[in-house]
Amino acid sequence: MPIFDFQCQDCGKSFDKMLSYMDKDKVHCPECDSSNLKQLLSSFNTTRGGTKTNKLPGPDSCGGCSNSGCPMRF
Template sequence: MPIFEYLCDDCGTEFEELVFDREECPPCPKCASARTSKLMSAVRSRTGGTGPDAGGDTPAPAASSSGCAGCSGGNCSSCH
């Protein structure tokens, strides 16, 4: 049973709903309107590899001991 995202056409509320039928458009939980539309959902997937999005195989960069995370010298205007 997938979770789909919906938008209420009457009040503009966005909500998620667990549905049994892909064609079902549930009523709005805020105003109870039956005029709802299914939204496109963003999906993120991983296929493997060793890059930064590979799921923890790459160690995090070490923090610099001589400055802020934004520079390595400790003399930039954002270091306080």
């Protein structure tokens, strides 16, 4: 089941919730109970073989390419 990140547009609280895709429109803010929420962009990991975690490339896992125009270069 995916984890979705939200921010309440009424009180500003950010929070995450594990729920099915079909239920994400039924979420309420845990602080003020508002349903006026904005879904935030979340990063994610994938697991293969049950134990190995593959993360998206980032500053500490970049291959160190020399291309200065590379979008993965920080």
